[in-house]
Amino acid sequence: MKLDLERFRSPEELLDDEEGAVFAEYVVILILVVVAAVLVWQGLHDSIVDDAKAEYTTFGYPP
Numbered sequence: 065m066k067l068d069l070e071r072f073r074s075p076e077e078l079l080d081d082e083e084g085a086v087f088a089e090y091v092v093i094l095i096l097v098v099v100a101a102v103l104v105w106q107g108l109h110d111s112i113v114d115d116a117k118a119e120y121t122t123f124g125y126p127p
Contacts, residue, residue: 085093
């Protein structure tokens with residue numbers, strides 16, 4: 065399916081276009097990606113903190 069760019073003459077017509085994803089769908093996808101990234105970052109942070117605490121427990125705190 066080829067998008068005919070010549071038929072769009074104004075931004076209002078682009079907003080009325082129903083081909084493809086709409087703005088709300090992009091926002092939902094973006095929110096899901098951000099939530100997933102925050103959860104991964106939090107998990108990574110927690111694992112690093114846990115590893116550091118284990119090292120300090122085993123070898124003591126650095127001088």
